Amino acid sequence: xxxxxxxxxxxxxxxxxxxxxxxxxxxxxxxxxxxxxxxxxxxxxxxxxxxxxxxxxxxxxxxxxxxxxxxxxxxxxxxxxxxxxxxxxxxxxxxxxxxxxxxxxxxxxxxxxxxxxxxxxxxxxxxxxxxxxxxxxxxxxxxxxxxxxxxxxxxxxxxxxxxxxxxxxxxxxx
Amino acid sequence: xxxxxxxxxxxxxxxxxxxxxxxxxxxxxxxxxxxxxxxxxxxxxxxxxxxxxxxxxxxx
Numbered sequence: 001x002x003x004x005x006x007x008x009x010x011x012x013x014x015x016x017x018x019x020x021x022x023x024x025x026x027x028x029x030x031x032x033x034x035x036x037x038x039x040x041x042x043x044x045x046x047x048x049x050x051x052x053x054x055x056x057x058x059x060x061x062x063x064x065x066x067x068x069x070x071x072x073x074x075x076x077x078x079x080x081x082x083x084x085x086x087x088x089x090x091x092x093x094x095x096x097x098x099x100x101x102x103x104x105x106x107x108x109x110x111x112x113x114x115x116x117x118x119x120x121x122x123x124x125x126x127x128x129x130x131x132x133x134x135x136x137x138x139x140x141x142x143x144x145x146x147x148x149x150x151x152x153x154x155x156x157x158x159x160x161x162x163x164x165x166x167x168x169x170x171x172x173x174x
Numbered sequence: 175x176x177x178x179x180x181x182x183x184x185x186x187x188x189x190x191x192x193x194x195x196x197x198x199x200x201x202x203x204x205x206x207x208x209x210x211x212x213x214x215x216x217x218x219x220x221x222x223x224x225x226x227x228x229x230x231x232x233x234x
Contacts, residue, residue, distance in 0.1 A: 024207055025200075032195040037187045046192075050199055057203045061210055118189040137183040165179045172185040 002026065009073035016064060028057060031074070035081050038138050042085040042130060043092075044123055052088055056081050075140055082139035086131055093127060121171045129164055136161050 004012060004026030012030075015023035035056055040049035059080060067076050122130065132150070135141040141149075147157040 019211065021204070021208060021211065025204060028200065028203065032200065033192075034187075036195050037190060037192055040190060040192055041187060049192075050195070053195065054199060054203055054206075058206060058210070061207045115189055115191045118186060122186075122190075133183065137180055161179070165182050168186050169182045172182065172189050 002029070004029075010069050013064060013067065013069070013073065016061075024061065027060075027073075031077060032057075034074075035077065038078060038081050038134070039085050041122065041138070042082070042134050043089055044119075044130075048088070052081075052085050056084050059084060079139045082134050086134065089127055089131075117171055118168075121167065125164070125167075129160075132157070132160060133164055133168075 004023060007015070007023075007026070009027065009030070012023045012027045016027070032053065036049055036053045039052040039056065040046065043049055043052060056077075060077065063080070067073065125133075128150070132146060135146050135149070136143075143154050143157045143161070146161075147154045150157070152160075
């Protein structure tokens with residue numbers, strides 16, 4: 001049995017602050033899969049997603065003392081993940097002057113229908129669209145923050161998110 | 175946040191059906207964290223962490 005199973009996130013963070021590395025492992029076990037999915041959503045490349053996840057966890061360790069415990073740890077973690085991944089794809093796009101490395105997308109073979117469709121749908125979205133979705137649903141940025149970041153109106157930001165979600169909804173329900 | 179929209183987003187993440195993070199990656203992370211902890215304790219923290227690790231608090 002996992003000895004951290006009954007300790008909540010804040011409890012684990014307290015233990016980590018006391019130098020308990022096993023507690024950090026407990027935190028990793030709890031969230032690694034979720035972080036990996038979020039990294040993949042943004043970069044759409046399995047190797048990059050794994051590398052980004054590693055970097056995210058380094059940053060979690062380095063910055064954990066900054067976490068104020070006023071919000072859920074997951075909120076802080078996913079915001080950090082979002083920012084790190086968005087900075088990565090921005091730097092990558094600038095370096096290669098291309099929007100995305102679509103060739104590297106490799107849908108897992110388990111489900112040839114819906115899974116593959118979702119991968120292809122995400123690949124068809126622009127980096128900006130995926131970034132907006134990531135900011136909204138992973139980073140929990142407000143519409144006002146998204147609008148400011150992209151230089152659009154708040155209602156335009158809401159409309160864009162709503163339109164993108166409608167597209168995704170059709171795909172996951174078919 | 176709109177719960178229905180968040181739910182759809184989570185469904186999309188789940189539909190990606192990615193494999194679980196592998197053990198090699200986990201071991202690499204834990205080793206790195208251990209080294210960071212040691213470096214921190216012996217006062218090498220400021221020279222052992224590349225500057226790039228310290229500037230991602232916001233999406234710029």
